[in-house]
Amino acid sequence: MTANALAGALADDGRRRVFAAIVLGAAGAAQIAERTDLPARAVHTAIRRLTDAGLVTGPDGALAADEVSLRAAARERRPADDAGPTDDPVLRTFLRGDVLVGLPAQRGRRRVLLAHIAERSFESGTRYPERVVDEALKPWCAAGGSDHATLRRYLIDEQLLTREHGIYQRP
Known part of the structure; x- marks a missing residue:
């Protein structure tokens, strides 16, 4: 993941809220919707986009921030x-x-x-x-x-x- 792709993935307010909820421990779409006050459809779309961008992983249905991708983006030289x-x-x-x-x-x-x-x-x-x-x-x-x-x-x-x-x- 590049820094530009990271910035693009988090450019939307809804995706940032969903990502923040995941980072703070929300492991599923229902918990995220509850914590962010976003509609379920918006939560599912944001999860899909964050997963496609490589920011979120979801082994066994439990969502988590992809720390490896984030570290790689942080190390990118500019x-x-x-x-x-x-x-x-x-x-x-x-x-x-x-x-x-x-x-x-x-x-x-x-x-x-x-x-x-x-x-x-x-x-x-x-x-x-x-x-x-x-x-x-x-x-x-x-x-x-x-x-x-x-x-x-x-x-x-x-x-x-x-x-x-x-x-x-x-x-």
Whole structure:
């Protein structure tokens, strides 16, 4: 799990409330609904999304935070926001920190930028539902340099992500 995927999974208030209830000991959907005052359907949706994102595990029906994934996300190395992404002139031109300010028109330059985004946003070999992919790409688009759907399409076109039945994977 990447830090972007973690942030995306917890971007919704309902999912944060469900995750907090799980961390504080609620082991099932009924307990979570009771502690969060959320409808059962919203709780089940949040549990599914948190599980898909790798934040929650549910062996034998008892939900728990996936501490291994959280530790891995915490250890992920990131440059300081004011530091340039690298010495690569393409990345320096089109990124400010981890935010995309534009997309290169030239395919070769665009591929360099997309490869950087794919490597920073997705673990190789991990399977991601489309919602998690979108949530991981949205922070890159905060400055309006592109939108997450365009990035997702370019990542597929450049074969930096594969898609099968709505599940995405970085080869």
